[in-house]
Amino acid sequence: MxxxxxxxxxxxxxxxxxxxxxxxxxxxxxxxxxxxxxxxxxxxxxxxxxxxxxxxxxxxxxxxxxxxxxxxxxxxxxxxxxxxxxxxxxxxxEPRLASRPRSANDPGSTFERRAQPRMDADARIARQLENSRRWSAVFQFGVFIALALIAAGFAASQIYDVLSPSFSEIESHL
Structure with missing residues (x-):
């Protein structure tokens, strides 16, 4: 049943x-x-x-x-x-602990529960941020230089195309 x-x-x-x-x-x-x-x-x-x-x-x-x-x-x-x-x-x-675990809030305690203290993590993050800023500044400068060279080449080409017939005419008269 x-x-x-x-x-x-x-x-x-x-x-x-x-x-x-x-x-x-x-x-x-x-x-x-x-x-x-x-x-x-x-x-x-x-x-x-x-x-x-x-x-x-x-x-x-x-x-x-x-x-x-x-x-x-x-x-x-x-x-x-x-x-x-x-x-x-x-x-x-699991054995019972002999006493309550220490806490970061205990008065006079310098106990840190994290495997890596917060100050070290913050310093690592600040270094990464600074490296990223430096890399972005170098990259931005490189892009600016490349664009400036392309613009200068284009301008030189246009000027050559405009002045080339005039110089050819002058050269033929000399």
Missing amino acids: LKALQIGYKPREARHPVLIPARMHIGASWIEVVIHNLSSGGALVASDEAPDRGTYVEIRRGRQTIIGRVVWRKDRFFGIQAQGRLDVAAIID
């Missing part, structure tokens, strides 16, 4: 029951959450501040990140459909 009811339905993906503390970024704030089960397509999560259905969230566990949309919500529990396939084993095996 159950098999007859399931015709046409895709079998449900295996869920891995877990209790994993994590942090969720929603809006402009981070809140603590607990992941209760995982599959490669999503997760069941609990939080004191459960987001509304349709909200996009980012959940982090160490270096692992789950980005998805809330597809259902009931009380403090909600289900997330992940944007991509989740590596369940990597999320489960």
Whole structure:
């Protein structure tokens, strides 16, 4: 009987029951959450501040990140459909950090999260811009010289065509 009811339905993906503390970024704030089960397509999560259905969230566990949309919500529990396939084993095996990661906003912090600091990137972009300006100035000067030579050649040709009969006449009289 159950098999007859399931015709046409895709079998449900295996869920891995877990209790994993994590942090969720929603809006402009981070809140603590607990992941209760995982599959490669999503997760069941609990939080004191459960987001509304349709909200996009980012959940982090160490270096692992789950980005998805809330597809259902009931009380403090909600289900997330992940944007991509989740590596369940990597999320489960990810060690919990001993302390909260440092942030660039921490007072007195010189911590830089980027692989390449912004100042270096800005300097590289400024050098590229200056090289582009220099190249465009050289190219513009070359085009101007080429056009000037073409115009001078055309003018010389026209002057020769106009004066050539006159000089031929003068030469024949001498």
